[in-house]
Amino acid sequence: MRRPVTRSCLIALTALATAGALFTGAAQASGARTAAVTKWTKISTDTSLGIASAGLYRTTDGLLHVAWARHDTTSYSLNYSTVGPNATLAGTGTIVKGWTGVSFYPRLVAGPSGGIRAVFTGANGVSGSPYNIGTMYSAVSSAAGTTWTLVKGSMSQSTFVPLTDTSATTQSTGTPVATWAGGSGVAFHVGTDPNTPATKPDGTVAVASGSGTVVGTTLARETDGSLWVAWFTASAASDQAYWVDKITPAQAAKTEAPGSGSTAGANNQPHQSVAFAAGAKGGGYLAYCVATSTIGCAHIALWKVGAAKAVTVPGSTTQHAAHVAIAAAPGGHLWVLWYDTSQNKIHVIRSNAAVTKFGPGQTIAAPPSTSELDGLQAEGSQGPLDVVALSPQTTAGTTPSYWDIQLLPKLTLAGSPATVAPGKVVTFTVTDVGDPVAGATVKFLGKNATTNSSGVATVTVPTGTAAGSYQATAAKTGYTSATFTEKVS
Numbered sequence: 001m002r003r004p005v006t007r008s009c010l011i012a013l014t015a016l017a018t019a020g021a022l023f024t025g026a027a028q029a030s031g032a033r034t035a036a037v038t039k040w041t042k043i044s045t046d047t048s049l050g051i052a053s054a055g056l057y058r059t060t061d062g063l064l065h066v067a068w069a070r071h072d073t074t075s076y077s078l079n080y081s082t083v084g085p086n087a088t089l090a091g092t093g094t095i096v097k098g099w100t101g102v103s104f105y106p107r108l109v110a111g112p113s114g115g116i117r118a119v120f121t122g123a124n125g126v127s128g129s130p131y132n133i134g135t136m137y138s139a140v141s142s143a144a145g146t147t148w149t150l151v152k153g154s155m156s157q158s159t160f161v162p163l164t165d166t167s168a169t170t171q172s173t174g175t176p177v178a179t180w181a182g183g184s185g186v187a188f189h190v191g192t193d194p195n196t197p198a199t200k201p202d203g204t205v206a207v208a209s210g211s212g213t214v215v216g217t218t219l220a221r222e223t224d225g226s227l228w229v230a231w232f233t234a235s236a237a238s239d240q241a242y243w244v245d246k247i248t249p250a251q252a253a254k255t256e257a258p259g260s261g262s263t264a265g266a267n268n269q270p271h272q273s274v275a276f277a278a279g280a281k282g283g284g285y286l287a288y289c290v291a292t293s294t295i296g297c298a299h300i301a302l303w304k305v306g307a308a309k310a311v312t313v314p315g316s317t318t319q320h321a322a323h324v325a326i327a328a329a330p331g332g333h334l335w336v337l338w339y340d341t342s343q344n345k346i347h348v349i350r351s352n353a354a355v356t357k358f359g360p361g362q363t364i365a366a367p368p369s370t371s372e373l374d375g376l377q378a379e380g381s382q383g384p385l386d387v388v389a390l391s392p393q394t395t396a397g398t399t400p401s402y403w404d405i406q407l408l409p410k411l412t413l414a415g416s417p418a419t420v421a422p423g424k425v426v427t428f429t430v431t432d433v434g435d436p437v438a439g440a441t442v443k444f445l446g447k448n449a450t451t452n453s454s455g456v457a458t459v460t461v462p463t464g465t466a467a468g469s470y471q472a473t474a475a476k477t478g479y480t481s482a483t484f485t486e487k488v489s
Contacts, residue, residue: 040367041087043388044068044079044402049104051164053273054388054402056379057108057116063090064379064386065145067106067118068402076102078120080145083386087406095139095148100125100132105273107168109176111140118148119168119178121161130196134159136166136178138192153194156180157202158187167273169219169227171248179229179247181214186231188247203247205229205254208239216270220278225249228284228305230276232269242274242288244305257286257303258310265291272375275324279355281332287313287324297321300338304355315347315361327378327385333409333433335380337387339366339373346376346387350409352433359410359433367391367403374400383478384408411437411482413474415444419487422465426486430455430474437476444472444486461488 044054048071055067064083069076077097084090095118096102102122111117118139124131131137136156139148155178165181171190179188186205193200207213215232222228227248233239242260246252262268268291275287284305289297300316303309313336320342327335332353339346349361366373367389375390385407392400412431420426428449430440436455441448445465449457451474459472467489475481 038364038405039087040389040403040405041083041089042367042401043081043083043087043089043404044092045070046399046401047071047390048399050374050390050392050400052104052390052400053164053375054377054390055106055108055118055168056377056386056388057110058379058381059116059143059145060114061143062382063145064404065108065116066388066402066404067095067108067120069102069104069106072097075099075125076122078102078106078118078122080118080148081402082145083404085406087386087404089404091146093146096122096124096150098125099123101163103166104163105166107166107178109168109170110174112174113142115140115142116145117141117151117170117176119155119166119176121156121163121166121180130154133196134161135197136161136180136189138176151192152196153192154196154198155192156187156189157198157200158182159197161187165215165217165231165273167217167219167229169221171221171227172225177219177227177248179217179219181217181231186214186217186229186245188229190248203251205245205247205251207233207235207243208237216272216274218274218276220276220284222278222284223280223282228276228278230274230284230286232274232288234267234269236263238263242286244276244284244286255305257288257301258308259290259301260288262291262296265293266296267291268296270324272323272325273377275326275336277326277328277334279328279332279334280330281353283355285326285328285334285355287326287336289321289324295319297324300324300336302334302336302355314349314358318342321347323373323376325376325378327380329380329385329409330383331435333435335378335385337376337378339376339389341372344370344372346373346389348385348387348407350433353435357434359412362407362410364405364407367393367405369394408478408480409433410480411440411474411476413442413472413482413484415472415484415486419489420461422461422488423463425458425460428457428459428472428474428484430457430476430482432479437479440474440476440479442472442474445470 103120242257245254301310
């Protein structure tokens with residue numbers, strides 16, 4: 001039986017092989033659903049990799065494309081899966097195979113002509129090959145994501161790009177940008193170079209503690225086109241904390257996230273990519289564990305970059321949170337999610353469009369036969385939220401694999417007045433974490449009404465309606481429907 005690759009052997013593998021967060025505003029196209037889906041779908045084979053992270057990218061047709069690495073006994077491969085509505089597995093295949101090492105953190109971003117680009121590192125094991133020197137490589141595909149072609153050249157001058165802690169996105173022009181844990185901090189490179197390694201030098205965000213301290217780099221593109229990178233400095237020194245920095249168009253000074261330092265406390269590093277996203281209405285948002293002297297995650301903080309303070313994410317104070325993830329949604333909403341190690345469950349919460357409050361949370365069980373999670377990610381740029389988990393299974397002979405489940409935002413329905421007389425009008429309001437939802441269908445006493453731009457619809461109670469309690473429902477494609485009990489007297 002193959003044993004999964006763990007962090008203890010990752011250093012050796014990295015030494016051998018080193019020889020999207022893109023946030024769009026595309027229209028929702030993930031299928032007409034008004035009910036929650038709670039079934040997990042296995043979307044990869046067993047990977048034999050316990051320290052890994054998938055690349056996620058949503059195309060305009062609503063399909064989610066997932067890139068993931070696998071240890072194939074004596075070599076490594078980079079593979080893809082395509083996920084459709086209701087977490088259905090639409091297809092899977094190979095990007096590259098037979099390599100002596102390949103990135104455990106591959107990333108998918110927008111490619112040329114509306115296609116997809118995979119950004120990764122590794123070595124193909126072929127002497128003299130430009131793909132055997134451990135730079136940052138890329139491969140491109142059409143929007144279908146089924147046939148991949150290696151791109152000539154490199155996205156790094158460095159030939160020591162690690163197999164983990166890498167990230168990628170694109171500039172507004174479509175130029176790809178990559179980051180990774182460099183020798184003296186966060187390294188980054190803008191654009192592709194026809195030469196391998198690239199002739200253009202890599203950029204650097206220096207950290208005070210020197211090499212080997214950068215964890216979980218994550219890139220996000222702001223609405224003004226600027227690119228920001230977030231990471232955790234694991235140094236056991238004064239700079240141990242979560243950080244962000246703007247790297248394009250002009251590099252700025254790095255900023256420490258409030259309350260994220262933990263030199264005198266328990267270890268609060270993310271153990272995966274840092275949870276960082278750009279909101280659809282502007283602003284970069286970082287979610288992270290805040291530690292005490294004995295607890296690695298006393299609570300989860302959500303910080304808008306530049307704000308003086310971070311806010312506590314509701315429901316995250318159980319002291320058992322891990323694998324914090326974040327996803328941007330249309331209109332400015334954000335999803336924050338985490339794994340509860342004591343419950344073996346995933347908690348999901350959604351903000352309003354202004355990211356000033358949260359709605360009620362959702363709790364879902366981990367994938368079947370899960371003993372723990374090795375990673376948690378999410379993508380919600382078109383409305384529905386795809387939750388992707390790297391799950392070691394308790395079944396004998398298995399190794400970690402990727403699973404997907406899709407969740408919908410929840411509608412809230414309220415009626416006014418709460419008690420209405422026959423022949424009178426009841427006003428229904430439909431909201432999404434307090435924000436009005438237009439175009440929702442409200443059904444009450446056999447009548448249908450559609451909400452306006454204020455989320456309001458009115459229904460006249462038929463004359464002769466008997467006194468009693470009657471249920472109203474609100475539904476809209478892409479949301480979980482809501483109910484409200486209205487009294488007639």
